[in-house]
Amino acid sequence: MSPSVIDEVVVPSATPKATKKNIGVFTNPKHDLWISEAAPTVESVQNGDELKEGQVTVAIRSTGICGSDVHFWKHGCIGPMIVGGDHVLGHESAGEIIAVHPSVTSLKVGDRVAIEPQVICNECEPCLTGRYNGCERVDFLSTPPVPGLLRRYVNHPAVWCHRIGNMSYENGAMLEPLSVALAGLQRAQVTLGDPVLVCGAGPIGLITMICLKAAGACPLVITDIDEGRLKFAKEVCPEVITHKVERASAEDAAKAIVSKFGGIEPALAIECTGVESSIAAAIWAVKFGGKVFIIGVGKNEIQLPFMRASVREVDLQFQYRYSNTWPRAIRLVENGVVDLSKLVTHRFQLEDALKAFDTASDPKTGAIKVQIQSLD
Numbered sequence: 106m107s108p109s110v111i112d113e114v115v116v117p118s119a120t121p122k123a124t125k126k127n128i129g130v131f132t133n134p135k136h137d138l139w140i141s142e143a144a145p146t147v148e149s150v151q152n153g154d155e156l157k158e159g160q161v162t163v164a165i166r167s168t169g170i171c172g173s174d175v176h177f178w179k180h181g182c183i184g185p186m187i188v189g190g191d192h193v194l195g196h197e198s199a200g201e202i203i204a205v206h207p208s209v210t211s212l213k214v215g216d217r218v219a220i221e222p223q224v225i226c227n228e229c230e231p232c233l234t235g236r237y238n239g240c241e242r243v244d245f246l247s248t249p250p251v252p253g254l255l256r257r258y259v260n261h262p263a264v265w266c267h268r269i270g271n272m273s274y275e276n277g278a279m280l281e282p283l284s285v286a287l288a289g290l291q292r293a294q295v296t297l298g299d300p301v302l303v304c305g306a307g308p309i310g311l312i313t314m315i316c317l318k319a320a321g322a323c324p325l326v327i328t329d330i331d332e333g334r335l336k337f338a339k340e341v342c343p344e345v346i347t348h349k350v351e352r353a354s355a356e357d358a359a360k361a362i363v364s365k366f367g368g369i370e371p372a373l374a375i376e377c378t379g380v381e382s383s384i385a386a387a388i389w390a391v392k393f394g395g396k397v398f399i400i401g402v403g404k405n406e407i408q409l410p411f412m413r414a415s416v417r418e419v420d421l422q423f424q425y426r427y428s429n430t431w432p433r434a435i436r437l438v439e440n441g442v443v444d445l446s447k448l449v450t451h452r453f454q455l456e457d458a459l460k461a462f463d464t465a466s467d468p469k470t471g472a473i474k475v476q477i478q479s480l481d
Contacts, residue, residue, distance in 0.1 A: 121164060121203045121215060123150040129193045130458045130477070131254035132178040140458055143193060143256045150258045153204055161212055161263045163220060167275035169197035169282065169449075170475045172307065173402070174247065184231050184405055188249045195255030195477075196222035196247040198276025198317065199269060218266040219277040221284075221431050222246035222254060227315050238288075238344050238412040238426040245426070257455060257479050267431045272438060275452075275476060279312075279445040280434045282474075285400060286313040288427035289433055290320060293373055293398040297321035302362060304387055305377035306334035308474050309400060311341060311448060318342050320443050322373075326365050328383070333471055341447050355382060356412060359389030366465035371395065379403030388414050388421075396420040415446045448474045455479040 129143030149155045150162055173183055174194040178423065181188045182274065196233050199219040202212050212218065223231050224244040233237030247253030254388040269277045286309060292442050295301065302323040303314050306329035314327050326346045348365045350358065363370055370392035376384050379401030387397045397419060438442040450473045453461035458477050465475040 112418065121201050122259055123147050123162075123164065123203060123263060125257060127256055127258045128455065130195065130455075130462075131191050131193055133191050134181050136178060136181060137176050139184060139461060140456070143252070145258060145260055147258070150204065153206075154357050156204060156260055157207050158208045159264070160206050160207055160260050161202050161209055163198075163200040163218060163259050163261055163266060164203045164479070165198050165200040165220075165256060165259055166478060166480055167199050167278040168195045168309075168477045169278045170195075170461060170477065171197055171247075171282070174253075174255075175462065175466045177247075177249070179466065183402060186248050190250070192249050193252035193255055194247050195253035196245070197278050197281040198222070198254040198259075198394055199274045201274075201281070203258070204268070204377070205263070210411055212263050212266060212268070216266075217269050217272065217274065217277065219269050219280045219431065219435070220246075220259070220261055221265040221267060222281065223426070224262055224265065225336075230437065231338075236428055238428040249319070255426055255455075255458065255477060267435060269435060270439065274478070274480070275449055276445060278323060278437055278476060279474070280424055280431060280438065282312055283310055283316075283434045283443065284427040284430035285309055285424075285435070286316045287430045287437075289313060289398055289400045289424050290316050291430075292424060293375060293396060295320050295322055295373060297342075298323060299373055300324050300366055300371045301326075302366075302371040302374040302387060303327040303377060304374060304392060305329060305380075305401060306331065306382045307339045307377065308448060310375075310377035311338055311473065312443075312445065313377060313400070314338060314342055314345055315443055315445070316437075317375070318344060322367055324369065326371070327363065328362065331468070337471075337473060346413050350383070350386075355385035355389050358382070358386040362386065362390045373398065376463075377401045381407040381409075385410050388419055389467070391417075391419055393417045394419075396422060398422045400424050409479070418470060449476050451475040453477050
């Protein structure tokens with residue numbers, strides 16, 4: 106790229122503009138967690154000299170802490186995705202455009218956007234068939250070695266920055282976990298009146314529950330081992346039936362679940378924990394010809410009640426991230442069909458990110474979704 110083109114990058118003299126140094130939240134293979142200077146530098150943002158064709162600079166305003174962020178910090182890996190060096194976390198973000206490359210015509214400085222945290226190749230079969238979550242050469246932000254969004258400034262392709270209008274940055278950041286739930290509901294093919302089981306009352310399970318209620322699932326049962334989370338689920342969705350998981354065989358656990366449905370076997374179970382015992386109980390619980398749809402991430406290998414699934418023709422289906430969900434997610438939030446505002450229980454400034462991670466990783470805090478903000 107020639108210097109003359111770089112000089113044309115739109116960096117307004119008025120607000121919004123970059124004035125503070127760029128900092129990010131890092132971890133490493135030693136499981137350290139710290140805040141340090143991050144790329145691009147504030148000088149680079151001001152000059153626009155690292156902004157590539159098709160990119161915009163986003164001042165990140167709100168970022169949610171995902172369970173995967175905590176897992177990369179605490180355990181250093183998720184399956185084959187391994188932290189190999191200093192690594193920036195975070196992939197649930199919304200912010201404000203503060204610079205655009207002259208090749209970008211879809212966005213302008215001052216636009217509020219939610220960031221879809223992936224950059225695809227647009228050449229492989231999954232990309233060309235519209236299932237780009239399976240891109241063979243994807244750069245997914247926060248998945249090692251690709252740095253994440255827990256920074257003050259980020260350069261990102263405009264095509265993956267979705268305008269959110271007057272939506273709050275907080276809700277904009279929640280569009281990422283909402284996308285996970287929407288991808289699951291779409292592939293699981295939920296229909297009006299389906300009795301549905303949700304396994305796990307963490308953030309993804311709760312958002313899935315909210316979406317299922319909006320989609321007309323009934324009765325709707327959610328399970329968890331934590332009574333506090335089940336109480337929270339009831340506050341968010343009074344119609345949901347809660348069930349506290351006790352230590353029991355998968356078959357007995359399933360019987361207890363079915364009793365909460367009033368004896369109705371669920372047509373669908375959406376499993377949001379990835380825990381072996383929870384998946385097994387879901388397989389035992391669903392009806393003949395039912396489906397267990399697994400969103401949760403678990404161990405590399407697990408044991409399943411194979412013959413129960415076989416003789417009951419239970420379909421097992423799995424999910425990896427999402428594709429083509431952001432426009433739908435934005436419409437649902439903008440029109441009040443889905444309300445995620447209650448799920449953000451704790452908020453911290455970027456400079457206090459270490460406290461935010463301590464809060465998110467400690468079950469005693471009662472945190473559901475912790476967000477890190479940089480609103481000035």
